[in-house]
Amino acid sequence: SFGAAAFSAVAAGIIIIYKVYQESQPVQQVPQSPFFPNGEKKKTLVILGSGWGSIPLLKNLDTTLYNVVIVSPRNYFLFTPLLPSLPTGTVEFRSIIEPVRSITRRLPGEVIYLEAEATGIDPTKNEITIKQSTTVHSGHSGQDTGSSKSTVPDYTGIEEITTTLNYDYLVVGVGAQPSTFGIPGVAEHSTFMKEISDAATVRTKIHDVIEAANLLPKDDPERKRLLQIVVCGGGPTGVETAGEIQDYIDQDLKKWLPDVQQQLRVSLIEALPNVLNSFNAKLVNYTKRVFNETNINLLTNTTIKKVEDKVVICNQKKPDGTTQTVEIPYGILIWATGNATRSFTKDLMSKIEEQKNARRGLLIDEYLKVDGTDNIYALGDCTFTKYPPTAQVAFQEGQYLAQLFQKKHELESIKYQIANPTDKTNIERLAKKLDRLEANLPKFQYEYKGSLAYIGSEKAVADLAMGTWSNISTGGGLTFLLWRSAYIYMCLSVKNQVLVVLDWMKVYLFGRDCSKE
Ligand code: FAD
Ligand code: NAI
Ligand code: MG
Missing domain, CATH: 3.50.50.60 (FAD/NAD(P)-binding domain)
Known part of the structure; x- marks a missing residue:
């Protein structure tokens, strides 16, 4: 059985290498x-x-x-679900992008990219x-x-x-594009989490604030401010980004920069009473608990109203219904409040x-x-x-x-044949075919397959739609594995799949490093 296992492993390896090779070759095109x-x-x-x-x-x-x-x-496709993993180096950026031309040059007919x-x-x-x-x-x-x-x-x-x-x-x-709701100072002072360049900027900023703080005495308030990482928006983008950064602090920066690490603090600010509002209540509460354990400072019922270069100014709703204005100092501000x-x-x-x-x-x-x-x-x-x-x-x-x-082309092609007949006896048959095709043009139907979000410390939440008969919601370590395999499967090219798995193995073996972008 060892022989069989070894044989399967080698066979799988050869198939993967062949597929990656095939993906890297252009084809003859019409x-x-x-x-x-x-x-x-x-x-x-x-x-x-x-x-x-x-x-x-x-x-x-x-x-x-x-x-x-x-x-x-953008001359590449970006696999956005793994974008929050980039700033900390859990995944490398080339692993989650696919050049447009490696796609267009492999299609049956010539495609022009501009x-x-x-x-x-x-x-x-x-x-x-x-x-x-x-x-x-x-x-x-x-x-x-x-x-x-x-x-x-x-x-x-x-x-x-x-x-x-x-x-x-x-x-x-x-x-x-990322929304700012016209809130003053957002575009000038914050970083979005939308494109590769945003992730690279966050990476650079993390190490900039760490190294700057390192030059200051421990009790200096400026040092404290620099080490505050504020994430605005408790949708999946904000939650995943906060979770990944907290992982980096707990698992890696702790080893290399113990003094600074102790003062690094991630705060997640959300206007509504809860984060992840598209997920069910059980998962929302699970996320709260995990954030609590991992020291992510979760501030709900808190709306950022104005952004200045070193502080954000918020309206905070208190349990008694009154609101108060609070100023929160930050070293890095990440803005993830959805779409515009x-x-x-x-x-x-x-x-x-x-x-x-x-x-x-x-x-x-x-x-x-x-x-x-x-x-x-x-x-x-x-x-x-x-x-x-x-x-x-x-x-x-x-x-x-x-x-x-494809169907529209078929229709137009029949119309052309009717207008320019080669054989007049065929017209009636073609007209019938045309009617049938037009009547049966399919409509778009969405099939919900579930949603998953990574919440840090190797945990994930998942809303799963299994067929139509049940709706499973899970959270925890197993979901984390599920989350990872789902993404591996979803990653579109075999080359990207291989690269992402290698990145994860690298982090598992050697940890993430603490160099700048
Ligand atoms: P996009 O994928 O954003 O593509 C738009 C394209 O248009 C880009 O190539 C852009 O460069 C190009 N473009 C922009 N302006 C112009 C212009 N003027 N002319 C021509 N081209 C232009 N969804 C999930 O279902 N699961 C997830 O796990 C998930 N994770 C996410 C994580 C992050 C960090 C983010 C930001 C989003 C995530 N999403 C996720 C949401 C998902 O990425 C979007 O819903 C999805 O990208 C929408 O696809 P799209 O083609 O409409 O837009
Ligand atoms: P979102 O729209 O889901 O969440 C934005 C959050 O920001 C909201 O909860 C909102 O209340 C809050 N907010 C807005 N203004 C604020 C302010 N001034 N102060 C404090 N909080 C404020 O946006 P997100 O996370 O960028 O997601 C966009 C879309 O992409 C969603 O449809 C989401 O489902 C999808 N997505 C899915 C993921 C997944 O399934 N894992 C991951 C990332 C995105
Ligand atoms: Mg598109």
């Missing part, structure tokens, strides 16, 4: 062209974004059926304006203008390029009558078509639907749209 061989026009499908909606759409699409162009300022951001749209002309963008940002640039100003770094000498692009079909998958609409999405909404009442995102129908348009589709965090703004939803919408565009 080139883009204005017409199909039968003379039918090949339509241009422009996809905006390279996130959880757009990439699954692309991966599942038969790209020989359209001239596909993908436009995104590193640019859509800045405006003219739906009457089927035209978008795109601006080349060399930096990936969260949607704010040091000040809260609501628009995203990309700054082209001057070392390249690249001048900003703006151009237009026409589409027959447009899919909007630009996601959302991007300027491109707002531009599109402003140009369509049916979207005039839309506030929190594009209104779409059951085919994910933007209300008030014929040829614009939208998915993920830039839409406002009955579904939550999660990767799970965007992913399923992307898969669905890939099928829909």
Whole structure:
């Protein structure tokens, strides 16, 4: 049996290596062209974004059926569920990103990728304006203008390029930007947890405050302030980030910087009475208990109203119903209060009558078509639907749209054959087929598979939907294992799966280090 085990291990290893090798090779592709061989026009499908909606759409699409162009300022897909693991080095950033071109170069039909951001749209002309963008940002640039100003770094000498692009079909998958609710000082003084660059900034800041504090005497109030890490927002992003940082303090910084570690304090500030409000009450209470044990300072019923460079000013509701103003000093402020609409999405909404009442995102129908348009589709965090703004939803919408565009091509192809018949006796049969296809165009249906959040100290909470018959909620060490395997499974490429497992093994064996980014 030892022989069998060894044999299986070697076989599995070979399969993995082969799969990773295969993933790293481009394939022969059908080139883009204005017409199909039968003379039918090949339509241009422009996809905006390279996130959880757009990439699954692309991966599942038969790209020989359209001239596909993908436009995104970020030339990689980011596996957001593991982003909170980056600042502490639990996972390395290259392990959770996949370049757009390693995806597009492996599809059956040629796909053009443009590193640019859509800045405006003219739906009457089927035209978008795109601006080349060399930096990936969260949607704010040091000040809260609501628009995203990309700054082209001057070392390249690249001048900003703006151009237009026409589409027959447009899919909007630009996601959302971090919300600030217009609270003064947020964009200037805090770091979001949305992009790789945010995680790198948090990493740098952690070591900056540690090293600065280390130069000050132990009882210096400035030292105390520097070592306060404040996380605003008790949604899953804030909870996971606080949990990961506390792990780093307890498991690693304790070894290398015992004096500083004792004074490092993570505070999580939440406006509502509870954290993780999308999870059930049992899990919410479990999270509270774990935070208590792990020394995360949980401040609920506390709303940040203003951010200054060294303190946040909050309104705190007391049990007797009165409120008081409290100032909380911080060395690092991480801002995770959910989503706001991007300027491109707002531009599109402003140009369509049916979207005039839309506030929190594009209104779409059951085919994910933007209300008030014929040829614009939208998915993920830039839409406002009955579904939550999660990767799970965007992913399923992307898969669905890939099928829909396949069906739409079939329909259009039949229409073309009816208009340009090679055999007139066929027309009736084709017309029937067309009717049948049109009547049976599938609608999007969301299947909730459960949600999981890591809460630190190797514990996780999970709301699991097992079929339709039960709803299991768990918390604890076992859930942590489940959480990790679920993510490993969800990580999209085999290469990423291997890299993440290796990162976890490295941390298990050697711990996380305490160097700067
Ligand atoms: P995104 O994935 O954000 O993609 C948007 C894309 O559009 C990006 O490539 C961006 O660069 C690009 N873009 C932006 N502006 C423009 C423009 N003007 N023109 C063209 N392209 C543009 N959800 C879960 O279900 N489970 C989780 O565990 C989970 N964990 C998360 C952890 C964190 C830290 C965060 C921030 C989110 C997490 N989410 C999770 C939520 C999930 O990431 C989002 O719901 C999901 O990314 C939405 O997909 P999307 O395609 O709409 O947007
Ligand atoms: P969120 O919207 O879920 O939570 C934001 C929290 O910030 C809210 O609880 C809100 O009350 C609080 N808040 C807002 N303003 C505040 C203020 N001024 N002061 C104090 N608190 C304030 O946002 P999050 O966590 O970024 O998640 C966004 C989406 O992504 C959600 O749909 C979430 O489900 C999904 N997601 C899922 C994850 C998972 O399943 N593991 C992980 C991360 C995100
Ligand atoms: Mg997307």
